[in-house]
Amino acid sequence: MTTAPGQPARPVLACGEVRTCLLPSFQALDGRAAAQLLRLRADEHVRVSERPNLYALSPEVLTGVDCRLPTSNGAKVRAVGTVATRVALTEGRLLQSTAYFSAPAAGPDTRRPWGHYLVRPGVVEPFGKLPEQATAEGVLRGAGRGELDLGTIAESLLTRLLRHPLLDRKVPFKSRRTHLRWTARRIPAGERAELTRFTLAEDGLRTVELRLPEDTPVSAAAGLCEDLALHDWLLTTVVHMLDSSRLAAADGRAAVQALRPAVDHLLHLWMPHAQVDRSLVHLWEVLEREPGFTRQWQNLVQRIRDQLAVQAIPLLHQALSTS
Amino acid sequence: MTEAVFRETTAELRTQSVPLAHLSLELGHLYMEDFEAGPERLREHFAEVRLWVDAARASAARRTGGKRPRISTCFLIDDYFTRFSTPAELVPLVLKEAEEAGLVIDYLARESGCAVADRIELAESVRHRLVESPPPGSYGSRPSVSQTGWLANGQRTPSTKRAALGEVRGWQPPQETAARNHSVFMDVELWSEKDGRRLWSCPFLAAVWQLARLGLLRHLGEPVLVPRPWTGEDFPTDWDRLPPLLQLNPRAAAFSAYRTCTLMPNRFLAVEDAVRLILDQTEVDSGALRQVAERSAREGLAVPAAVAQRATYVFYEEPVNATAPEGP
Numbered sequence: 001m002t003t004a005p006g007q008p009a010r011p012v013l014a015c016g017e018v019r020t021c022l023l024p025s026f027q028a029l030d031g032r033a034a035a036q037l038l039r040l041r042a043d044e045h046v047r048v049s050e051r052p053n054l055y056a057l058s059p060e061v062l063t064g065v066d067c068r069l070p071t072s073n074g075a076k077v078r079a080v081g082t083v084a085t086r087v088a089l090t091e092g093r094l095l096q097s098t099a100y101f102s103a104p105a106a107g108p109d110t111r112r113p114w115g116h117y118l119v120r121p122g123v124v125e126p127f128g129k130l131p132e133q134a135t136a137e138g139v140l141r142g143a144g145r146g147e148l149d150l151g152t153i154a155e156s157l158l159t160r161l162l163r164h165p166l167l168d169r170k171v172p173f174k175s176r177r178t179h180l181r182w183t184a185r186r187i188p189a190g191e192r193a194e195l196t197r198f199t200l201a202e203d204g205l206r207t208v209e210l211r212l213p214e215d216t217p218v219s220a221a222a223g224l225c226e227d228l229a230l231h232d233w234l235l236t237t238v239v240h241m242l243d244s245s246r247l248a249a250a251d252g253r254a255a256v257q258a259l260r261p262a263v264d265h266l267l268h269l270w271m272p273h274a275q276v277d278r279s280l281v282h283l284w285e286v287l288e289r290e291p292g293f294t295r296q297w298q299n300l301v302q303r304i305r306d307q308l309a310v311q312a313i314p315l316l317h318q319a320l321s322t323s
Numbered sequence: 324m325t326e327a328v329f330r331e332t333t334a335e336l337r338t339q340s341v342p343l344a345h346l347s348l349e350l351g352h353l354y355m356e357d358f359e360a361g362p363e364r365l366r367e368h369f370a371e372v373r374l375w376v377d378a379a380r381a382s383a384a385r386r387t388g389g390k391r392p393r394i395s396t397c398f399l400i401d402d403y404f405t406r407f408s409t410p411a412e413l414v415p416l417v418l419k420e421a422e423e424a425g426l427v428i429d430y431l432a433r434e435s436g437c438a439v440a441d442r443i444e445l446a447e448s449v450r451h452r453l454v455e456s457p458p459p460g461s462y463g464s465r466p467s468v469s470q471t472g473w474l475a476n477g478q479r480t481p482s483t484k485r486a487a488l489g490e491v492r493g494w495q496p497p498q499e500t501a502a503r504n505h506s507v508f509m510d511v512e513l514w515s516e517k518d519g520r521r522l523w524s525c526p527f528l529a530a531v532w533q534l535a536r537l538g539l540l541r542h543l544g545e546p547v548l549v550p551r552p553w554t555g556e557d558f559p560t561d562w563d564r565l566p567p568l569l570q571l572n573p574r575a576a577a578f579s580a581y582r583t584c585t586l587m588p589n590r591f592l593a594v595e596d597a598v599r600l601i602l603d604q605t606e607v608d609s610g611a612l613r614q615v616a617e618r619s620a621r622e623g624l625a626v627p628a629a630v631a632q633r634a635t636y637v638f639y640e641e642p643v644n645a646t647a648p649e650g651p
Contacts, residue, residue: 041448082454113501115603115630116628152463
């Protein structure tokens with residue numbers, strides 16, 4: 001297969017994994033500190049936006065791979081190339097690292113000089129033909145031993161960042177990391193992007209399947225999936241908080257303590273598709289219809305406010321009776 | 324699609340372009356031992372180089388289809404590994420000897436400018452851009468950037484230290500990743516540390532130098548190692564006061580170019596092979612890469628996709644009177 005200089009062969013599949021966690025810092029970071037944290041390279045800018053929310057995005061860094069692709073049917077396909085990784089920080093509070101790659105339908109049967117792969121950042125070329133469906137399913141299922149492991153790559157960048165001296169490693173409350181794996185099958189340019197499946201699995205795993213027009217950059221899909229992962233993390237975390245507060249409901253003070261972090265750190269973070277590429281914003285509508293992400297969030301927020309109001313009544317009584 | 328109404332400049336990436344010649348031709352690399360060997364050594368060097376300059380020009384002209392190629396020449400003086408003489412004493416001597424051989428030096432650079440230029444740490448930035456070539460079996464668990472200060476073209480000989488209760492295994496050979504039947508394994512030292520100070524190796528600085536000549540270096544999207552014009556004043560007596568890159572010839576073609584050609588004595592062969600190894604594992608600024616690819620293609624002179632392929636060399640025999648010390 002011949003390709004124009006510097007131009008990757010047309011990718012038919014893109015896959016990624018996002019890891020989302022609370023930044024281990026007592027205070028949320030401001031824009032400057034966020035840019036400092038995300039400066040993975042001395043010579044490249046960290047993109048920082050302040051509208052509609054504070055959002056910082058690191059430059060991409062590459063990891064070289066030469067291994068088998070995960071496949072659902074056991075097909076053994078060796079692939080060589082680079083996986084791109086980037087980190088995003090939203091409102092100085094939620095940290096996300098994404099590892100992703102694109103793959104063309106077919107590649108050469110021998111490994112080329114490494115310089116060939118480095119001018120195609122984020123592209124992994126299969127030896128021979130790419131089993132598209134099996135690879136997409138394999139990535140969603142997770143890598144087996146010795147197979148291309150996006151989770152490990154995303155996690156190692158996250159680990160590196162969490163050691164940064166800017167972070168005091170004091171979390172304002174306990175929460176769990178979530179992983180979201182995604183695949184995007186390429187469809188002809190001009191067609192409308194689709195979100196065909198969003199699955200909530202166990203142990204904090206979520207999977208997303210997309211259909212992405214050829215002219216939409218893969219980084220836009222990565223951005224959409226980061227946005228979905230962030231909002232899913234918020235729902236997961238706040239639901240968990242309300243569960244714990246219910247156990248503590250008998251003790252008013254404990255209930256307030258359990259819910260307070262949501263008010264201090266999370267309620268203002270809900271802002272669907274704030275940083276999503278315009279051509280993909282409509283994919284949110286699917287999730288708003290069913291299961292209704294924002295509907296659930298509003299319900300949770302209402303419950304938290306009601307709980308806090310209820311807990312405040314005895315305090316008010318107390319105050320009135322002692323005055 | 325309509326233009327966005329709202330923009331945030333801090334949220335956008337931009338890469339400023341640089342002017343580009345067809346060929347950047349390096350006429351030499353001066354080290355202390357060359358200087359100590361006296362002006363005859365320089366004379367010999369330029370007399371030999373002159374022949375290859377003509378060949379390099381002819382080759383460039385063939386590529387441009389007879390159209391006059393834009394070629395700029397440069398000369399590098401080492402002020403990083405050893406400090407010797409002064410610009411005031413040395414530069415006029417170099418220029419005179421070059422002129423007598425019928426050569427024009429368009430740009431003069433200091434080697435330490437490849438480490439730090441105008442307070443920008445170029446070598447450190449390039450270090451962050453190293454992406455090691457993965458040996459077969461790498462699925463993402465290896466550290467992304469070499470922390471050891473060494474870069475190889477394959478897998479090293481495994482350490483033969485005896486594991487607890489383990490057997491002592493025999494020697495295992497190293498393996499070149501891109502080997503054809505047999506390996507040519509190479510392991511390059513990128514830097515060393517002494518007294519808390521990092522000393523970049525000669526091949527690493529030479530790789531930075533190649534990237535600068537290929538127009539592929541940027542700092543936060545801005546060009547670096549930008550040539551400063553020389554206005555004919557005396558050269559300073561301190562190397563630090565000489566700009567890292569000086570444009571001596573006001574009519575010169577652009578410093579950076581689609582391709583580079585470097586003329587040097589054959590004792591540098593190993594160093595330059597190491598430079599290619601480094602270039603082959605460096606991810607350059609994608610904006611700069613695209614600009615060079617697009618402009619060279621528009622001129623019908625498309626560059627090789629892989630960066631290391633854009634650099635060519637002529638290694639010539641050392642003049643007879645030359646001492647042949649180890650590489651710098």
